[in-house]
Amino acid sequence: MATALRTVISPSRYVQGKGAIHQLGEFLKPIGSTPLLVADELVWGLVGHDVEKSLQEAGLTAQWERFGGVPSAKEVDRIVEVIRRSGSDVVVAIGGGSAIDTVKAAGHLAGIRWANCPTVASTDAPCSALSVIYTESGEFEEYRFFPRNPDLVLVDSQIVANAPASLLIAGVGDALATWLEARATARSNSTTMAGGLPTVTGTALAQLSWDVLWENALQAVDAVRDHQVTPAVEKVIEANTLLSGLGFESGGLAAAHAVHNGLTAVGATHGLAHGQKVNIGSVTQLVLEGAPSSEIRDFIEFTTRVGLPTTLTEVGLRADDVESLTTVADAATVPGETIHSMPFAVTSPDVVSALVSIEKFATRVRDEAGLPAPTPYTAHH
Ligand SMILES: NC(=O)c1ccc[n+]([C@@H]2O[C@H](COP(=O)([O-])OP(=O)(O)OC[C@H]3O[C@@H](n4cnc5c(N)ncnc54)[C@H](O)[C@@H]3O)[C@@H](O)[C@H]2O)c1
Numbered sequence: 001m002a003t004a005l006r007t008v009i010s011p012s013r014y015v016q017g018k019g020a021i022h023q024l025g026e027f028l029k030p031i032g033s034t035p036l037l038v039a040d041e042l043v044w045g046l047v048g049h050d051v052e053k054s055l056q057e058a059g060l061t062a063q064w065e066r067f068g069g070v071p072s073a074k075e076v077d078r079i080v081e082v083i084r085r086s087g088s089d090v091v092v093a094i095g096g097g098s099a100i101d102t103v104k105a106a107g108h109l110a111g112i113r114w115a116n117c118p119t120v121a122s123t124d125a126p127c128s129a130l131s132v133i134y135t136e137s138g139e140f141e142e143y144r145f146f147p148r149n150p151d152l153v154l155v156d157s158q159i160v161a162n163a164p165a166s167l168l169i170a171g172v173g174d175a176l177a178t179w180l181e182a183r184a185t186a187r188s189n190s191t192t193m194a195g196g197l198p199t200v201t202g203t204a205l206a207q208l209s210w211d212v213l214w215e216n217a218l219q220a221v222d223a224v225r226d227h228q229v230t231p232a233v234e235k236v237i238e239a240n241t242l243l244s245g246l247g248f249e250s251g252g253l254a255a256a257h258a259v260h261n262g263l264t265a266v267g268a269t270h271g272l273a274h275g276q277k278v279n280i281g282s283v284t285q286l287v288l289e290g291a292p293s294s295e296i297r298d299f300i301e302f303t304t305r306v307g308l309p310t311t312l313t314e315v316g317l318r319a320d321d322v323e324s325l326t327t328v329a330d331a332a333t334v335p336g337e338t339i340h341s342m343p344f345a346v347t348s349p350d351v352v353s354a355l356v357s358i359e360k361f362a363t364r365v366r367d368e369a370g371l372p373a374p375t376p377y378t379a380h381h
């Protein structure tokens with residue numbers, strides 16, 4: 001598409017609510033008749049029974065394939081093979097962002113429809129028409145773009161509320177970045193992930209995601225710690241999944257996600273959730289922007305309260321480890337990275353300086369707000 005055009009893309013249908021899983025079969029039926037279900041063992045143990053029952057009631061014969069855990073090119077190719085052997089006409093991801101990205105890429109290569117049933121609200125992966133592919137050891141490799149979004153995204157709020165609160169918290173980190181990045185993309189009039197210039201619509205949805213989270217995230221996280229579905233929980237699930245999904249894709253990514261991708265280049269950050277690393281990217285982006293001190297302060301305070309990392313210490317890095325920070329910054333600024341959608345040029349040394357600076361400033365903000373000092377993170381391999 002010519003980049004002078006503006007565009008919005010979205011999934012065909014989004015369904016959310018308590019017990020939605022019981023209607024998965026009904027919603028899948030118009031899309032395909034022989035679904036292949038892809039879920040890891042843990043997720044399948046949690047929801048497999050309900051999924052099978054729902055599909056049976058809708059008269060669909062389904063097959064389960066175990067997801068290997070990493071959205072790598074090899075895992076995608078393996079699922080393509082399984083699709084071909086099974087003759088399935090729709091592939092359904094059940095789980096987190098990794099399973100979802102693998103299924104989208106595999107469904108595309110196999111030439112069949114795909115649908116997502118997220119069992120956590122940990123990322124905005126479910127609604128988009130792209131996959132993030134990693135090496136088998138977990139370093140960012142590439143974005144793969146597809147001509148279609150999922151035909152269906154179905155979220156059971158009770159299943160999400162039953163999952164560890166840390167996963168919902170990660171989703172809040174991913175979704176708050178969406179507005180910061182869409183705002184930067186709108187200012188620079190850069191191309192979005194949807195392959196055109198940003199629309200008023202895409203940018204507004206990104207901002208709405210931020211507003212909903214600012215208002216509801218703390219309350220929702222507390223409710224989910226007790227596995228309760230409240231109106232605040234429903235709003236946060238929608239913000240993390242749908243609003244942030246449409247907002248990042250049609251509003252655009254910028255520095256925060258480029259810094260996230262850079263962080264995956266150092267082993268010290270492996271094992272952290274996507275949204276946790278993205279939050280470090282958001283703080284870094286605000287510093288790069290020279291945002292008002294009060295804005296950076298509010299963001300650090302709020303996201304620390306939500307339970308997200310705001311210091312290098314919490315993502316396994318140190319301000320004096322310039323070598324690792326340079327590896328991160330070099331990867332974050334490679335040609336083609338979304339950091340070049342910022343309204344000003346950003347170099348690798350700029351990113352190193354911003355990263356170093358957040359350690360002391362975030363520690364000060366937390367201290368002044370009476371929040372706990374950062375706990376060091378050690379990657380578990
Ligand atoms: N394509 C996109 O548009 C996009 C957007 C954002 C993020 N992503 C990608 O998403 C990935 C991260 O996804 P993630 O943070 O969801 O992690 P993940 O998918 O790697 O892991 C989720 C974990 O949660 C577990 N789990 C799932 N449901 C559960 C439940 N109900 N109860 C208990 N445990 C449950 C799974 O077994 C798994 O171990 C990254 O690869 C990132 O690049 C993609």
Ligand SMILES: [Zn+2]
Pocket residue numbers: 123124174257274278
């Ligand atoms: Zn993200």
